[in-house]
Amino acid sequence: MNAYAAMKQYQTVNVNAQVTEASPHRLIQMLFEGGLQRLAQAKGAMEYGNLALKGELIGKAMGIIGGLRDALDSKKGGELAANLDNLYSFMLQRLSLANIKNDPAMLDEVAKLLREVKEGWDAIQA
Numbered sequence: 001m002n003a004y005a006a007m008k009q010y011q012t013v014n015v016n017a018q019v020t021e022a023s024p025h026r027l028i029q030m031l032f033e034g035g036l037q038r039l040a041q042a043k044g045a046m047e048y049g050n051l052a053l054k055g056e057l058i059g060k061a062m063g064i065i066g067g068l069r070d071a072l073d074s075k076k077g078g079e080l081a082a083n084l085d086n087l088y089s090f091m092l093q094r095l096s097l098a099n100i101k102n103d104p105a106m107l108d109e110v111a112k113l114l115r116e117v118k119e120g121w122d123a124i125q126a
Contacts, residue, residue: 025124028071032118035064039111043104051102058099058107065091065114087113 022030042057069088072081091110098106 025121028068028121029118031064031068031071032114032121035061035068035114036111036118038064039107039114043107046102046104046107054102055099058095061110062092062095065095084117087117 038057038061042054042061045051045054045057065088069085069092072085072088074081074085077084091113094106094110097103098110
């Protein structure tokens with residue numbers, strides 16, 4: 001097993017352990033963290049011209065944002081949930097366009113928005 005494969009295996013075991021023990025609040029934090037990591041990795045792949053990896057990572061980031069969107073409770077969240085739904089929809093559109101145009105600035109834009117939402121979530125007491 002090469003070092004990269006070993007590292008990926010360790011990360012998978014580590015994430016699975018964290019998910020098993022995490023509170024619902026922490027699970028959402030982990031989604032934010034994963035989304036931001038995938039965006040940073042996608043930007044790196046984009047800058048190095050690795051289009052296949054870039055597309056895969058943007059797809060993963062979109063999946064995470066879609067998961068955050070699906071987790072919204074419009075009945076309990078009211079206007080805030082509706083606003084977040086619109087923001088997540090915007091993020092998904094920008095990521096699609098970033099992928100098509102190979103535009104790292106659009107990835108940065110989405111990362112900034114996601115980071116701001118994460119900061120708000122982090123401020124909430126679990």
